[in-house]
Amino acid sequence: MSDNLPLSVRNIRKSFGTHEVLKGISLDAQQGDVISLLGASGSGKSTFLRCINLLEIANEGEIWVDGEQVRWHHKGGRTRVESQKQVDRIRSELGMVFQSFNLWSHMTILENVIEGPVHVLKRPRAECVAEAEALLEKVGIVEKRHAYPAHLSGGQQQRVAIARALAMKPKVMLFDEPTSALDPELVGEVLRVMRALAEEGMTMLVVTHEMSFARNVSNRVIFMKEGLVDSQGAPESMFGDGASPAFRQFIGHFGH
């Protein structure tokens, strides 16, 4: 059923202790979809993203990446993945961008970007360096390739983190509040890079509080509330007449 879709998620449930954070969430992403996940803090959107790239293992549900299902089984209320190898491969096919960048502090910018291709994908180093430099050029930071993360601004670090994720040639890019840790004047440079990616046809799933991005760049908006999808649709309808009362109230906080 999930053939050819870059990402398909069925009925994901996740609890931490007795607290159920995700209460059954499904999502299909077509090639080139840019999906914005909105919701108040605590609505489960970050947990949902972390469940998709298996940093958290869901208690129930199915995840398909490019037609391949993640194999796991449930036993005594716990979920166990069947193959760490498969988990590693699926993760390498999903590019993850974190709120606080999470660059490796002891490596230069270039080393950060080639780390995955060279050591996970085992590709020739020279080839990876050439590709990495092209990616850094694309995110506008190639002149800093021999600097260390601590020497860069937050916006620059986040652009490196995007290049690092892209270097794995992912099928889908996942963004976990990529601009929330940035000073307001640095948000724009990261959003521009994300917008360019979207225009190239990258499939993207973006947890964000940037309403302008959700409205103008994404082609689908999903609004989560208390671990469930409250409403979803095209941005024109979500931000227009089609908004649910809860979403209307939510975007009211952002001055819309």
Place this chain on the structure above:
Amino acid sequence: MDFEFLASTFVTLLKSLPTTLALFAFSVTLGGSLAILIVWMRVSGNPILGGFAKAYIFVFRGSPLLIQMFLVFYGLAQFSLIRQSFLWSYLREPFDCAVLSLALCTAGYSAEIFRGGIRAVSVKEIEAARAIGMSGFLLVRRIIAPIAFRHALPAYSTEVVLMMKSTALASLVTVWDVTGVAQRLISQTYRTMEVFLCAAAIYLFLNFVLLQAFALLEFYLSRHRRAPALNSASKLA
């Protein structure tokens, strides 16, 4: 000042320098390797391995090194099982016994130092590595170990300096290292002050070289924490 006596003492003591250096090199290498094994057990999450590692660290940090050395050198020989085993060809040698007890002891301390380094690795950096598909040994080799080693380096350099000094204890199990030879000289000449001053100067020099080497290594490995040369220059301007 009897410079002639000092000079001849130096020459005699320096002849035993290879023994001291060998004690140091073997015990630090062996102890460091053992420490990696112990710390791996300690953080493995397995209760049996973890319990063993905890007990090991407690015993070897909690009891005097000199007593451990006596137990290895004088104690093990009492067991006929050991005297008859292939181990006996090593354990009857004072040098081997000294290396063994020095290594066992430093392994306990170093394991705790390495564990501190591992705990200081940011969870976020580990998560980023998992997210690109790293796990298991690759994750340890590429991300956790290099970062942990940088955190552990200052404390570990202190441990290595302590080891250099602890080799002096080997003289008490009849190893003719710098300290052992110094004591022999004193029993022949009764000139305690001069001989021990010479011995102390040799240890000081060794540790000076060692500390410089560690400082250099630390400087090289902490480039990522320093401001780039260009920036600091522009700040001054």
